[in-house]
Structures are given as structure tokens and as C-alpha cells.
Amino acid sequence: MTLDEIRVQIDAVDTQMKPLFLKRMECAGCVAETKRETGGDVFVLERELAIIEKRAGDVAPEVRDEYVMFLRHLMSVSRRYQYGILTEKQDRVLAEALEAAGLSAEKEHSQIEIAFACDAEASDFNLFVNMAKLNQISIISLNLETEEGRQKIRMILKGNLKDQKMRQLLCQIGKEAEGFQIVGM
Numbered sequence: 001m002t003l004d005e006i007r008v009q010i011d012a013v014d015t016q017m018k019p020l021f022l023k024r025m026e027c028a029g030c031v032a033e034t035k036r037e038t039g040g041d042v043f044v045l046e047r048e049l050a051i052i053e054k055r056a057g058d059v060a061p062e063v064r065d066e067y068v069m070f071l072r073h074l075m076s077v078s079r080r081y082q083y084g085i086l087t088e089k090q091d092r093v094l095a096e097a098l099e100a101a102g103l104s105a106e107k108e109h110s111q112i113e114i115a116f117a118c119d120a121e122a123s124d125f126n127l128f129v130n131m132a133k134l135n136q137i138s139i140i141s142l143n144l145e146t147e148e149g150r151q152k153i154r155m156i157l158k159g160n161l162k163d164q165k166m167r168q169l170l171c172q173i174g175k176e177a178e179g180f181q182i183v184g185m
């Protein structure tokens, strides 16, 4: 097969996947509305692990890792979408962090310094760096120290707390990492 012929196949696959992806996001939106009513957490690790185990078990070893990564990524995007809908969760996470830091969102700023911790083995830190990229937010500086299996991270992000993408990112980190803090702006 020529490269052009293979690309025709890739285009056909993407065409088939698009409505399925959109349908999945629509489901994620419904889940968010349900969680708004019940007050449940967006991130449910056991459910994600069950999905991965159920789906990835029969995938050929050569592409199993890639498929697991695809699922993990898909679910992190689904969570991001949910945090985007649940604006009251964003408001709460950010208001609490600002209050703890003695800061006001009204303060003029163009960067935000944050701190949080992650389990080193699960390495959710990598996901947050990826999420910053997907949210089009630049990491200006980064410090990571690993101590007793925990990654302690401090980073300065370029942007403003009023920006929707920044709010979604910080809400996701705030809800999914440990000890999220806004250190300064």
C-alpha cells in the first residue's frame, strides 16, 4: 500500500471515530449533570481501572500499551470536559485555594504559582503537564522533588485565573492531586 492509500484508510477510521467520540463526550456531559445533582466526584479511579481492565485485556500485546494510553487519555479529557461544565466546582476549588493563600482573584496578575503532590508510581504529574499543554497554558518554571514515593511539584503557569482554560486546569489539578495550593500570583 502507498502512503496515500494508508492515509485514506486513516481518514476513514477518523471519520468513523468522530461521532463515537462526540457521543462519548455527550455521555460525559450527562454524567457531569448527574454528579451535579448527587455531588459525586468527577474522578472515579476504580471505574477507570475497571474500564481499562475490561477493554484492554484482549488487545494484542504489541499495541496494548498504546490502547491503555488512549483510554487513559480519553478519560482525562472526559474529566476535563466535566470540570468545564461543573463551574461551581471550579469556583469552589479556586476560592478555597485563594482564601488559604490570602489572595484575591481581583489582583492583577499574568502568572500563577501553584504547588501540589502526586503519587510517584501512578505519576499523574505527567498527565497534568499534558493537560497544561492541551489547555494551551505554558509552564514557565517547574520544580519537582520525589520523597518517600511522592512527587512534590511547584510550577509557575502563564495566564490569568479568570481565563476559562486556566480555571479548568486548576480545578482538575485541585480535585485530582493532593494538597493543591495557589502559592502566589
Ligand SMILES: O=C(O)C(=O)C[C@]1(C(=O)O)C=C[C@@H](O)C=C1
Residues within 6 Å of the ligand: 028, 031, 042, 043, 044, 045, 047, 048, 051, 074, 075, 078, 079
Ligand atoms: O463513570 C463516571 O463516573 C465518569 O465520570 C465517566 C468517566 C469516563 O469518561 O469513562 C470519567 C471520569 C471517571 O473517572 C470515570 C469514568
